[in-house]
Amino acid sequence: MSITLKLAWKSLLNRKTTALLTVMTVAISVILLMGVERIRTQAKSSFANTISGTDLIVGGRSGQVNLLLYSVFRIGNATNNIDWKSFEEFSHHRSVDWAIPISLGDSHKGFRVMGTNHSYFEHYQYGQKQALSFASGHQFNGLFETVLGSDVAKSLGYDIGSKLIIAHGISDVGFSRHDNLPFKVVGILAPTGTPVDKTVHVSLEAIEAIHVGWESGANLGNTPSKKQLEQVDFQPKQITAMMIGLKSKIQTFALQRQINTYPDEPLSAILPGIALHELWAMMSIAEQALLVVSVFVVIAGFLGMLSSLLTSLQERRREMAILRAMGARPKHIFALLICEASGLTLLGITVGISLLFTLLTLAAPFVRAHYGINIEISAITSHEWLLLGCVQFASIVIGFIPAFRAYRQSLSDGMTIRI
Template identity: 80%
Template sequence: MKVIANLAWKSLLNRRTTALLVVLTVAISVVLLLGVERIRTQAKSSFANTISGTDLIIGARSGQVNLLLYSVFRIGNATNNIDWKSYEEFAHNRAVKWAIPISLGDSHKGFRVMGTNQAYFDHYQYGRKQPLTFSAGQSFHGLFDTVIGSDVAKQLGYKVGSKIIIAHGISDVGFSRHDNLPFTVVGILAPTGTPVDKTVHVSLGAIEAIHVGWESGAHLGATPDAQTLEQQQFQPKQITAMLVGLKSKIQTFALQRKINDYRYEPLSAIMPGVALHELWGMMSVAEQALMAVSVFVVIAGLLGMLSSLLTSLQERRREMSILRAMGARPYHIFTLLVSEASVLTFTGIVTGVAILYALLGIAAPIIESHYGILIDFTALTWHEWTLIAYVQIAGIVIGIIPAIRAYRQSLSDGMTIRL
């Protein structure tokens, strides 16, 4: 067996150019297969960590996916608002550690505007319980101060001190803008890779102030100037949703049941992790399609190796016959070709894994900063080892095909090869 292995190695060295191309083909296939798998699993993990450390999300009665979409991802609109009295009652519940009010409805050049308070900057977390941080400036203090996400600042070219105009509703058109009440950017949040980056944050009081004189979405009355409004105290009447952190996880289900059975108004309380899992399940088709593409690339790479082995076999028929004439039996020829395919596949796998980690080292920081997907630079998982094993087995199976063909070739066929 040692002789066969040595012979297979020397044979590959003799055909080093072809062997190198086969190795690179297998390596690229492995890089794509493992890369897609790792990005898929890490994207799922990052998706689940869009919001972290929040035990319950409370909003008007609706489905949990809809509530999650508009409160966390700023997609869509609420079916109704929450009365401020309801917010205060649950915010002061003895099981609640902190509560973050959220008010949505306005926009700025395609970005959603969210009204909140200081609790948002103190308690909101994403990823692995990472808090919000500022890349410039600080949180809002004045009535017409605003804190913007990193994407808002980058795409619109805003800096601390820039003036912005908020529009009523999602459509940013001239007649819906609060032109006489500009906001001043006082802070820019560091990138998070979450919807926070695409959000304009203002105070709850500011949301009330800019809508003085607005009824049912129309500007019907006179709106005082900024100086006049700043001298008044504004108390929200309604909010869109609230995020809640509890003192103990054990109290989650009890408080959720209490909120869902609330008699003052119809409310829904959802657990973010459960809702995120349901939402990811709705996206499973795209996930499976991505995995299927990578599998087909691996198949294409292995078929390329098969083509190379069959082509080289035609050129090596005399070599095979000489080996037979020197005493090699058919199973020796069979083992030789299977060994060559195994070595090529194994080398391709090792090369592919090495390239994958090199690419991850370069691309991981870029992917995290731009897309918020944290790619762990860890050892191969059990599932990834399983995928590699399948590739190796497939490579051996591919090698059996030309090996069987060589096994069946007769000595005379090799010695009388046609040129």
């Protein structure tokens, strides 16, 4: 076997250009296959870690995916709001440890504005139960103070002390802006890789204050001044949703049932983990499509390698005949071609993995900043080893085709050698 390996290595060195092109073809295939697999798993992990430590999300009666989308991902709008009295009742429930109110509906230059209170900064968690932290500044305390997500500050060039104008509704157009009520930036959150980064946070009282003089989305023309509003003690009347953390996980289903059957208004309580799983399942077709595309690229790479081996085989018939004349048996010719195919694939896998980790290291900050996907540069997982093993095994199967052809040709050519 050692002689066969040496012959295979010498043969590849003799065809350096062709071998190098084949190695790069396999390497690119491996980069795409492993890259798609790693990004897919990391995207799924980042998706699942968007919210952590929250036991229930409560909103107006609707489907759990819709409730999850607008409360966590800031996508879409609520079917109905929640009365503030309902929030107070459940926030003081004996099984509830903390509750975060959320009020949505306004925007600023394409970013959603969310009204909440200090409980949000104290109890909201993401990832592996990571709490929110400030890159600079602090929580809002004044009526017209705001805390920005990292993407908002970076995209719009805001810093501590900057002023911004909130618009009524999702469309940020001139006639819907609260121009006479500018907000001052007092805090900027550290990046989280979640929708928090794309959110403008203000107090619930501020949401009430900026809508004084507005009715059904229209300015009636009697909006008080900023100084007048700061002297009023605002109390929220309605909120969009609330997040609940319980003292004991055992009480989750009992409270969920109580909320879903609440007699005063129609409410829905969902478990974030189950809703996230359902939402990801709805997008699984895109995930599978990516995997199928990468598999076809690997197949294309192997077909290229097969074409290269078959083309070179015709030119190497004299080489095979000489080997037969020197005592090589047909099984040695067969093993030689198998070793060449396996060796090219192994080199391609090694180069591909090296390039993949280099590319992931360079691309990780960009992907995290623009797409919110945290790519961890970790060791190859057992599943990835299985994929690489399948690629290596496929190369042996592919190598059987030229090897069998060389085996048959060596039998006939070996009988009539012309040198």
